[in-house]
Amino acid sequence: MAPTAAVRDRIERLCRSATDPLTLYRDVVPVLGRAVPSDLWCGLLLDPATVLNTGGYHDEGLPLEVLPRLLELEVGADDVNQLPALARDRSGVGTIHRRTRGRPELSARYRDVMLPAGMGPELRAVLRNRGRPWGAVVFFRETGAPDFTDAELEFVAAVAPDIAAAVRRTLLVSEITHRDVEEGPxxxxxxxxxxxxxxxxxxxxxxxxxxxxxxxxxxxxxxxxxxxxxxxxxxxxxxxxxxxxxxxxxxxxxxxxxxxxxxxxxxxxxxxxxxxxAPYELAEVIAEAYGLTAREREVARLVVAGNRNPEVAAALSISLTTVQDHLKKVFAKLGVGSRYELTARMFFDQYLPRQLSRQPVGGDGWYLPARLPR
CATH class of the missing domain: 3.30.450.20 (PAS domain)
Structure with missing residues (x-):
């Protein structure tokens, strides 16, 4: 088994260089497997608001024939070690065997999904960044294999924040990089x-x-x-x-x-x-991805709606200096230098073609409408 220090160093480097969440899983999890061996695994993408599985990397996961029953249990049953419960758990990492005190047969998922697929022990880890779940990794071992050890759970918990931050960032990067090519609704x-x-x-x-x-x-x-x-x-x-x-x-x-x-x-x-x-619906996701605090989100929302600093101060019952401090932090986190750039980053960068949203016009160098929905 590879030394855990070397594995963690490699994971950190892969997380820093990743630009796509599915590629991130494909590259990182096999490296993690050097310290936490498994027979099957999958990486999930989660909606941070609902903890609902919105896709992911399943090529190395459970066979397709057991997925209908798995999904039925995930949303329609009170089973062991489910993702919403793990998202609220302090560690965010757990196994079926531990959660059932060594009686995995108490889990419907174990009986109806794991055993038919030839699997026994299962480890799940929710990937949280700034308190919100953005993804999850699930590891499976064959029937008869030993459960994951305390040291393995601790190692997964230790590297989970790095992977979570990379998942959040790559989701945002891919949203900015790719432009509208689909027609809808x-x-x-x-x-x-x-x-x-x-x-x-x-x-x-x-x-x-x-x-x-x-x-x-x-x-x-x-x-x-x-x-x-x-x-x-x-x-x-x-x-x-x-x-x-x-x-x-x-x-x-x-x-x-x-x-x-x-x-x-x-x-x-x-x-x-x-x-x-819609742009204003996605703004909350973008704000979460950039790590804005609740107060910083309020300030950003009022600013992009066209309010000046004194108006923001009055609306939030805070001082003008406090508004300026919050806005300075917002600019730094989003990597922008003006209100116009902030508006573009939170809304129009996600929807308008690059040549339009960043076409310089006038002194501010940005083409944007004057106001946006609150």
Missing amino acids: GMAVLRVDGLRIDVELASRAARALMEAMPDSRIDGVPVGVVMLVSRLVAAGGRRQSARVRLRTGRWMSVQLDVLQPAGQEGCERLSLVIEPV
Whole structure:
């Protein structure tokens, strides 16, 4: 086994140089495996607001035939070591064996997914940066293998912050680098019959957008969409939505609702709408990615809405000096030097072509509307 110091050093260097989250997982996790051996693994991307799995790297993970049951348990059952609970846990790292005190058979995931796939021990780690979950890594060992040791859990917990920061940063980098190439919104009708989901009707845009989702497929449907369907079923048919990042780096809003309840034929039809996340909706994600505090986000929101410093001070009941201090920190974190650049970075850099959003006009050198939605 490689010395843990050398493994950690290599992971840190890979994290610093990464520019894409899926490539990050593909490069980093095998290195981590030198210190924490496993037989299968996967890297997940999480929506920091909902902790919902929005895609990831699954090429080295569980076989596709067990994924429908896995997704059903993830959103519709109170099982052991689930991601939302881990996201609230102090360490953010755990195994099924430890959480069940050595009785993994108490976990439905262990009984219905792990054993049929030939797996036994499972280690999960939520990747948190500034308190928010941006991803997760899951390691599996074959049936009969020993559980992950305390030292292995501690090592994963130690490197998790570096990987989490890289995931957050690469999500942001890819969002800025890739520009709008998809058309939307996309609309589709899904036919759900038990655990089987079929795309019955779909617009050209919907098919293209689903194809661009960075995930494995179950009968041609992205795992992220399958998971959202499972979540809707578990919620008794209540409308569900999530943010999903495409392979291009573009963030989309996925909305699912019941179109036709189950009838005599035993299946129901759901409406699926995929559309670009509006600039002001994505601003919160961008602010989180850049590590702005709650107060800094408030200041930034008021500034990009066109308010001057005295107006920001009055709105937040703070001094003008405090506003200036917060704004200076916001500028430093986002790497900008003016209000116009701040607005472009938080909104228009994500949507307008580079040649437009950074076309110099006038003294400030930025072409931007005067005001944005609050």
